[in-house]
Amino acid sequence: DAGVIQSPRHEVTEMGQEVTLRCKPISGHDYLFWYRQTMMRGLELLIYFNNNVPIDDSGMPEDRFSAKMPNASFSTLKIQPSEPRDSAVYFCASSFSSQGVGYTFGSGTRLTVV
Amino acid sequence: AQSVTQLGSHVSVSEGALVLLRCNYSSSVPPYLFWYVQYPNQGLQLLLKYTTGATLVKGINGFEAEFKKSETSFHLTKPSAHMSDAAEYFCAVSAGTASKLTFGTGTRLQVTL
Numbered sequence: 107d108a109g110v111i112q113s114p115r116h117e118v119t120e121m122g123q124e125v126t127l128r129c130k131p132i133s134g135h136d137y138l139f140w141y142r143q144t145m146m147r148g149l150e151l152l153i154y155f156n157n158n159v160p161i162d163d164s165g166m167p168e169d170r171f172s173a174k175m176p177n178a179s180f181s182t183l184k185i186q187p188s189e190p191r192d193s194a195v196y197f198c199a200s201s202f203s204s205q206g207v208g209y210t211f212g213s214g215t216r217l218t219v220v
Numbered sequence: 221a222q223s224v225t226q227l228g229s230h231v232s233v234s235e236g237a238l239v240l241l242r243c244n245y246s247s248s249v250p251p252y253l254f255w256y257v258q259y260p261n262q263g264l265q266l267l268l269k270y271t272t273g274a275t276l277v278k279g280i281n282g283f284e285a286e287f288k289k290s291e292t293s294f295h296l297t298k299p300s301a302h303m304s305d306a307a308e309y310f311c312a313v314s315a316g317t318a319s320k321l322t323f324g325t326g327t328r329l330q331v332t333l
Contacts, residue, residue, distance in 0.1 A: 110263075139320075148323075148325045148326060149264075149310065149323045149326070151320070154320060162320070197263055197264070199264075208254050208266045208269050208321070209264075209266070209321060210266070211256075211263035211264040211265070212263055213262060213263045214262075214263050
C-alpha cells in the first residue's frame with residue numbers, strides 16, 4: 107500500500123484565495139482525520155470522519171474552513187478565503203475502526219498564505 | 221475525556237547516552253497509548269503502541285516504553301542515543317469508543333556528539 111497520500115506537498119497562495127488540500131486514505135481504513143501543525147499551537151485536530159461521515163468538526167477554526175469526504179478514498183479540506191494565519195502544515199491521517207491500531211499519517215501539505 | 225502531558229519540550233543527550241522522554245496521561249477508561257516520531261519535513265510515524273497485555277512494549281529503532289498504570293505514565297526510552305534519533309516525539313492516548321487520538325505537545329530530542 108502506498109500509504110496516506112496528500113497533495114499538494116507545498117502550496118503558496120495569496121491572501122483571499124481559495125485553497126483545497128487533498129487526501130487519499132489507506133484502502134480499507136474507515137477513519138480519516140485532518141490535523142494542522144504550527145509552532146505556536148502544535149498539532150490540532152480539525153475534523154474527523156468515520157465511514158465518510160463527519161463525526162467531530164469542533165476543531166475547525168471558523169467558517170472559512172470546510173471538509174468533505176465524498177467517498178471512502180478521497181477527502182478535501184478547503185479554506186476560503188485564505189488568510190496569512192492559516193499558514194501551517196496540514197496533515198491527513200487514517201486508521202481502522204480498532205482504536206488500538208493507531209493512525210497512519212500522510213506527509214503533509216505545507217501551506218503558505220502571503 | 222483523555223489528555224497527555226509531555227514533560228520537557230526539549231531534551232538534549234549525548235550520542236550513546238540514555239534517552240528518556242516522559243509522558244503522563246489521564247483517561248477515565250483503560251487507555252491505548254502511542255508514541256510517534258516526526259523527522260523534519262515529514263509526517264508522524266508510529267514508533268510503538270500499548271493496547272493490552274505486556275506493559276513493556278518495544279518499537280522501531282531500539283525504542284521501548286513501559287505502561288505504568290499506578291503512575292499513569294508511558295515514558296519512552298532508548299539505551300543508547302544515535303544522531304539519527306534527533307526528531308520530535310509525540311505521545312498520544314486513545315480511550316472510549318471513538319477512534320480519536322489525543323496528542324501531547326511534543327518533545328524535541330537533540331543528540332550531540
